Amino acid sequence: DAKTTQPPSMDCAEGRAANLPCNHSTISGNEYVYWYRQIHSQGPQYIIHGLKNNETNEMASLIITEDRKSSTLILPHATLRDTAVYYCIVSSHPYGQNFVFGPGTRLSVLP
Amino acid sequence: KAGVTQTPRYLIKTRGQQVTLSCSPISGHRSVSWYQQTPGQGLQFLFEYFSETQRNKGNFPGRFSGRQFSNSRSEMNVSTLELGDSALYLCASSLALLGTGQETQYFGPGTRLLVL
Numbered sequence: 001d002a003k004t005t006q007p008p009s010m011d012c013a014e015g016r017a018a019n020l021p022c023n024h025s026t027i028s029g030n031e032y033v034y035w036y037r038q039i040h041s042q043g044p045q046y047i048i049h050g051l052k053n054n055e056t057n058e059m060a061s062l063i064i065t066e067d068r069k070s071s072t073l074i075l076p077h078a079t080l081r082d083t084a085v086y087y088c089i090v091s092s093h094p095y096g097q098n099f100v101f102g103p104g105t106r107l108s109v110l111p
Numbered sequence: 112k113a114g115v116t117q118t119p120r121y122l123i124k125t126r127g128q129q130v131t132l133s134c135s136p137i138s139g140h141r142s143v144s145w146y147q148q149t150p151g152q153g154l155q156f157l158f159e160y161f162s163e164t165q166r167n168k169g170n171f172p173g174r175f176s177g178r179q180f181s182n183s184r185s186e187m188n189v190s191t192l193e194l195g196d197s198a199l200y201l202c203a204s205s206l207a208l209l210g211t212g213q214e215t216q217y218f219g220p221g222t223r224l225l226v227l
Contacts, residue, residue, distance in 0.1 A: 043115070043201055044201070046217060049215060091214050099203075099216060100156065101146075102153075
């Protein structure tokens with residue numbers, strides 16, 4: 001089972017910030033939080049990841065709470081092309097690499 | 112740097128046949144993971160190969176198998192195809208330095224398999 005929970009869907013107006021929440025209350029100390037998105041059944045696209053500090057790149061910002069039990073992905077100025085399913089994943093690797101995908105959040109950016 | 116490539120992109124097979132899918136990882140990546148995506152079950156992990164060894168395996172029957180070559184390229188095979196095997200099969204490659212934050216998986220475009 002996925003170690004994360006996300007709302008099934010969200011809407012955002014074009015040009016506004018999209019804030020996508022994720023709960024990962026059972027995260028362990030050395031586990032990272034990864035965000036991916038998938039558009040029209042293409043391969044998932046990496047967005048950003050972090051351990052405990054907030055992170056920012058050209059695509060998005062990742063805010064992780066101090067207790068690390070939740071995080072928020074922020075798309076600062078959403079465009080129609082950001083409409084996709086967004087997945088929050090906690091890396092879990094006792095025996096090797098294995099990303100467990102939940103159902104994600106379907107973000108609809110509205111004109 | 113070239114991304115992850117998968118061949119073929121589309122495939123139609125009939126029940127009972129077998130199929131082999133191929134994945135070429137990003138240069139320098141030693142880990143290749145395979146995933147199955149269906150509308151009903153979502154994205155599910157099949158297995159991961161690292162340095163030619165299967166290091167992790169999901170909960171799929173033995174009809175699903177894979178291998179990795181010395182150049183890190185990987186193949187997965189599905190024998191005795193069933194209708195329910197119709198899916199998008201995704202391959203992802205990674206440096207897989209576990210626990211370091213360098214585990215980012217980069218996905219290919221997928222192979223869409225239709226079993227009739």
